[in-house]
Amino acid sequence: MAKATIPYTDYFKETIQRMREDGLLLVTCDASGTPNVMTIGWGAIGSIWGRPAWLVLVRPSRHTYSRLEEVGEFTVNVPPKELAAAAAHCGKVSGRDHDKFQEMSLTAMPARQVRPPVIAECVVHYECRVLHRNDLAPQTLAQAVHDEYYPEDNFHRIYYGEIVASYAEEDAARRLGGPTAFATLR
Template sequence: MSKVEVGYTDYLKETLDGLEDGLLLTSVDKKGEPNVMTIGWGSIGRIWGKPMFVVLVRPSRFTYGLIEETGEFTVNVPPKELAEAVAFCGSVSGRDHDKFKEKGLTPLPGRLVKSPLIEECVLHYECKVVHKNDVIPGELAPDIIPEFYPKDDYHRVYFGEIISVYASRDIKALA
């Protein structure tokens, strides 16, 4: 399916709604081997005069090491038919699985980053990390800690400048 360039706010609602079920974040290692993980937390906005996709990744994820190595990632919005792949990519690690192969996902070369887009998805954000910081336990509302951090696995927050956004021509697949 062909992809067309769109603005980063054109499908904001679809993207933010998609976080509820999970979006697919891709990254690569130094050799160019791709990995994909599901994310449910994130935010799109404007910071330092740049369009920004902020994502939160726990240090235990294989993805964490990859983003640390390359300083980039893509976020892909899946159509509903990919629900099973989204659940899979959010439950097994790229350390033990080739999730692209096992779920029949097709990596498409990114335009401006080495991390691939996922052809079967309908929206794609290419991002370059311009800042990162860690969730500070002492600065969190106390009720959040027992629910989300029983193992002290505090997220790293990546601020990814959105440098390119593409959509499938048939964006209706989201409906």
């Protein structure tokens, strides 16, 4: 199905809700274009430096991290609930020794503006180009967050990606659950 260009704020609620449920699918690639996908549960959509932006947090241990450092572009893909198993798998195994696209029958569809592809089976897509990155600063991190999420000091790097294209299936709201699904959104 053809996907229509949308303002990047159109599916904000659906995107955040899906991120908090099964996670979103972050796609990167290496310099030769070979794609890799990992699940993300943390991130933010906003506006920085007058540009639409996605902030994603990636630990240096991820294969995705080296791809982001190499290519500096990524796509964020919102999976429908039918892809819950794929999101779980892509959040468990590494692209270092798994072809997750093949294992989960995901289709890499060429993106419009960036090198990493989007995932055809997903419903909403954001294409991003990294504008800035920085590592979490442990000395300014709340102790409770440090203790809960960084007992091994493996701090995330935050990538600030300018959203250079966003598009969605026409029935995206229905496929992602519709307005009644947001009762749990806090």
